[in-house]
Amino acid sequence: AQSVTQPDIHITVSEGASLELRCNYSYGATPYLFWYVQSPGQGLQLLLKYFSGDTLVQGIKGFEAEFKRSQSSFNLRKPSVHWSDAAEYFCAVGATDSNYQLIWGAGTKLIIKP
Amino acid sequence: DGGITQSPKYLFRKEGQNVTLSCEQNLNHDAMYWYRQDPGQGLRLIYYSQIVNDFQKGDIAEGYSVSREKKESFPLTVTSAQKNPTAFYLCASSSDRLLTDTQYFGPGTRLTVL
Numbered sequence: 001a002q003s004v005t006q007p008d009i010h011i012t013v014s015e016g017a018s019l020e021l022r023c024n025y026s027y028g029a030t031p032y033l034f035w036y037v038q039s040p041g042q043g044l045q046l047l048l049k050y051f052s053g054d055t056l057v058q059g060i061k062g063f064e065a066e067f068k069r070s071q072s073s074f075n076l077r078k079p080s081v082h083w084s085d086a087a088e089y090f091c092a093v094g095a096t097d098s099n100y101q102l103i104w105g106a107g108t109k110l111i112i113k114p
Numbered sequence: 115d116g117g118i119t120q121s122p123k124y125l126f127r128k129e130g131q132n133v134t135l136s137c138e139q140n141l142n143h144d145a146m147y148w149y150r151q152d153p154g155q156g157l158r159l160i161y162y163s164q165i166v167n168d169f170q171k172g173d174i175a176e177g178y179s180v181s182r183e184k185k186e187s188f189p190l191t192v193t194s195a196q197k198n199p200t201a202f203y204l205c206a207s208s209s210d211r212l213l214t215d216t217q218y219f220g221p222g223t224r225l226t227v228l
Contacts, residue, residue, distance in 0.1 A: 004156065032213040043118070043204055043219030044157075051214060090156065094213040101172070102217070104156030 002027045004093050006105035014113045015083055021076040021108050023091030032094035033074040034102065035065055039087045047089075050074065061085070086112045116141045118220035120205050125225045127192070127199065135190045135223045137205030143218075145211040146188040150174060151202040151222075160203075163188055164211045192225060200227045 003026040013019050025031055032051050036044040048059025055067040065076045074091060091105040118139045127133045139146065145164050149157040159172030163182040177196025182188055188207075192199045203223045208215040 009154070036219075041222070041224075043120075043206075043221045045219070046216050049216070092156075096213065100211055100213055101159055101162075102157075102213075104158075106154055106156050 002031070002093055002095055002103045004091055004103050004105040006089075006091055006108050008108045009106070010109045010111060012111040012113055013081055016080050019076075019078045019081045019085070019110070021089050021091075021110070023074045023076065023105060025072055025074065025091075025093045025103075027072075027093060027095055029095070029097075030069070033065075033067060034092040034094070035059065035063070035074075035076050036090045036092065037061075037087050038090065038107075044090065047076070081110075081112055083112045083114065086110055118205060118207055118218055120203075120220035120223050122223060123221070125223055127225060127227050129227060130194045132191055132193050133225065135192070135203055135205075135225070137188045137190065137220060139186055139188075139205075139207045139218075139220075141207055141209075141218065142185070143207035143209050144185070145208045145215070146182065147206040147208075147217065148172075148178070148180065148188070148190045149204045149206065151204055157204065160190065162211070199225055201225060 005024045034049045035047040038044045050057045088107045088109045090107045092102040094102045121136045147162045148160040161180045163169040179191045205220040206217040208217045
């Protein structure tokens with residue numbers, strides 16, 4: 001069965017510092033990969049997604065993610081965080097043999113230090 | 115503006131009561147979803163619908179029911195059979211149920227059992 005692991009429950013970074021949020025998945029073939037962001041008490045918004053092709057994917061709000069098949073990872077990065085980036089970030093994996101459902105990670109809460 | 119609305123934002127239920135959460139979308143999407151979110155966990159799929167008058171159980175459908183009488187509406191009823199209903203409920207929609215279709219989320223309903 002597919003699974004998604006986000007190893008970090010919380011991450012604290014200083015404003016202006018770089019950010020990397022980790023996501024590892026378990027799936028035999030190339031999965032469909034997503035990163036979503038959730039502001040407190042709100043719904044989720046898609047940041048970026050990967051299906052095929054270039055393994056470095058650009059998203060909204062200056063985020064990017066890199067698919068590394070050999071490491072079964074899809075880490076999210078941003079070169080310089082802003083206070084408005086404080087939120088919870090979710091990685092999700094979809095596969096055609098899982099009835100097209102998305103399997104979600106538990107989320108990583110990003111805290112920004114001024 | 116196109117989007118997804120959920121109401122109410124907060125809902126309180128007494129033990130033994132059924133309650134219905136509203137979800138409406140004006141994106142002309144065929145597919146709609148209900149997810150449950152608990153602290154420290156990823157989203158879990160309750161029900162989904164690919165088309166009017168058709169819906170399928172997700173991973174945690176027990177104690178919940180849905181209907182899809184109109185394309186734009188997908189209400190969720192939390193019945194008294196749901197043992198632990200206190201959670202944050204998210205409704206989403208996508209143009210189709212392909213993994214390449216982005217899921218758009220509503221702002222959520224927080225249900226508390228008193």
